Every structure is written in structure tokens, then in C-alpha cells.
Amino acid sequence: MIKGMKTGVAAVLGTGLVFSLSFAAAPSVDAAKKLYDSKCASCHGKDGKGNAAMSKAFKVSPAALNLVDEETVAKKDEELLKIIGEGKNKMPAYAKQLKAEEQKLVLQYARGLAEKKTENKMEKK
Numbered sequence: 001m002i003k004g005m006k007t008g009v010a011a012v013l014g015t016g017l018v019f020s021l022s023f024a025a026a027p028s029v030d031a032a033k034k035l036y037d038s039k040c041a042s043c044h045g046k047d048g049k050g051n052a053a054m055s056k057a058f059k060v061s062p063a064a065l066n067l068v069d070e071e072t073v074a075k076k077d078e079e080l081l082k083i084i085g086e087g088k089n090k091m092p093a094y095a096k097q098l099k100a101e102e103q104k105l106v107l108q109y110a111r112g113l114a115e116k117k118t119e120n121k122m123e124k125k
């Protein structure tokens, strides 16, 4: 049973697609959403498009807070995880608040929001 659980966790962390398709009801998705909504949504918006009021308050462009635009989607996980862990300009560092797995989980969640948003666009190509 423990072995099975480990495999499940590896699959969840390993593949975002499997994660969002077959584990949709798993508690880990709830956990990711909870983390994202409580720690990230205030600046990046629940939909990942960025909070307009925050972009004004921080004097950063709305694009900087947008996690579902093509520019962010095109970046590598390592690059984005580094920003989440170490921070960047007005983006706070989360290395002390979130474990490495949790940082990956919120990134996967943000990636999932981007997939939802770009679905139509990508079909056109």
C-alpha cells in the first residue's frame, strides 16, 4: 500500500497532464488550490491572470503578474521554481514557507490554469 502511494505521488509530481486529468478529485489538487488561493492569488489572481489592483499598488505591469500568458508558459519549470523559491523584485521568496514539493504543486496548479486559458488559442494553430 505504501509502495502504491509513493508511485501515486511520483505520478502527480511528474506529469502535469496526468495530474490534472486523472487526479482531479484527489486531495492533492485541493491542497494545491488551497495553497495557491491563500498564498498566490492575492497578487496573481485566482485565475492566474494577475490582480489589477496589485499591479497598480506595486507599480508592476499587469503582464508581470500574469502567470497564464504565453511568456510565462514558455518558461521552464526550473526557472519559475527559482523565482517562487528565491523571489524576484516584488515577488516574495517562498523557500521558507513552502516545501520544495509544495512549490512544485502550486506551479503545477498555475500551469493548469494556463492550460484552461490557452486551450482555444492552441486549437487555432
Ligand code: HEC
Binding pocket: 036, 039, 040, 041, 042, 043, 044, 058, 060, 064, 065, 066, 067, 071, 072, 075, 080, 081, 083, 084, 088, 089, 090, 091, 092, 094, 106, 107, 110
Ligand atoms: C505580494 C505579491 C505576490 C505574491 C503573494 C506572489 N507573487 Fe509571484 N510575482 C509577483 C510579482 C510582482 C512578480 C513579477 C516579478 C518580476 O518579474 O519583476 C511575480 C512573478 C512570479 C513568477 C514568474 C513569472 C514569470 O513570467 O517569470 C511566478 C512563477 C510566480 N510569481 C509565482 C508565484 C506563486 C506560485 C506564488 C504563491 C506561492 C506567488 N507567485 C505569490 C508578486 C507576487
